[in-house]
Amino acid sequence: MNEMRSWQPMVETNAARLLRTTGRTPAEWAGEALSAGITGREDLSRWLKDRGVTGYNLMSVDWEMFGLPEFFLRSADELYDAQYADRPALRAVADRILLWAAEAPEAVIQMRKTYVSLQTSRRKFAQLTPTTRTAVDLFFRMAVPELPGLEPVRATNDAFAWRLRLRREEDVDDAVLRALRTALEDSLGSPSA
Numbered sequence: 001m002n003e004m005r006s007w008q009p010m011v012e013t014n015a016a017r018l019l020r021t022t023g024r025t026p027a028e029w030a031g032e033a034l035s036a037g038i039t040g041r042e043d044l045s046r047w048l049k050d051r052g053v054t055g056y057n058l059m060s061v062d063w064e065m066f067g068l069p070e071f072f073l074r075s076a077d078e079l080y081d082a083q084y085a086d087r088p089a090l091r092a093v094a095d096r097i098l099l100w101a102a103e104a105p106e107a108v109i110q111m112r113k114t115y116v117s118l119q120t121s122r123r124k125f126a127q128l129t130p131t132t133r134t135a136v137d138l139f140f141r142m143a144v145p146e147l148p149g150l151e152p153v154r155a156t157n158d159a160f161a162w163r164l165r166l167r168r169e170e171d172v173d174d175a176v177l178r179a180l181r182t183a184l185e186d187s188l189g190s191p192s193a
Contacts, residue, residue, distance in 0.1 A: 004098070011063065014060040017060075026063065041066060080111055092169040094136055120188050138165075141160055141162075142182075
């Protein structure tokens with residue numbers, strides 16, 4: 001069974017990416033930045049960009065110098081509990097989706113501060129967000145055929161432009177689970193069953 005992940009794997013992946021692409025660790029870059037007199041985030045960002053260090057690599061050095069955001073230090077369970085603390089009736093809806101993901105060998109459950117990312121080794125395929133006090137939104141990367149209630153909700157250039165609004169545990173029916181499987185297989189580059 002898959003377990004829920006916190007931010008820690010992303011922090012480790014980013015640090016490994018920085019080492020692989022620059023040959024230096026976050027601590028080495030931070031040490032050089034401090035030696036250069038860098039003491040603020042904006043200055044660090046400019047200084048690193050001047051050296052070709054951008055994106056996730058830049059974030060790794062920033063975290064090394066200034067620390068991780070507080071919510072990065074929370075466990076996956078703490079992140080998940082906080083998402084539903086003020087909407088306990090919706091927890092059963094999310095639990096049903098996460099149970100499916102935990103049993104899907106190819107799925108990775110990545111907790112975030114305000115949503116759950118469902119991923120494969122290749123990319124994210126769905127996102128579960130407690131959007132209101134009465135609904136959980138399940139966002140898809142693709143328009144899943146034959147899924148009642150699926151609607152376009154975001155700009156066409158947004159990868160997750162399709163939403164299914166779920167209000168009760170019963171809303172997570174076989175059609176929703178099939179749609180998740182279809183989206184997961186699409187993410188893997190596999191034909192749908």
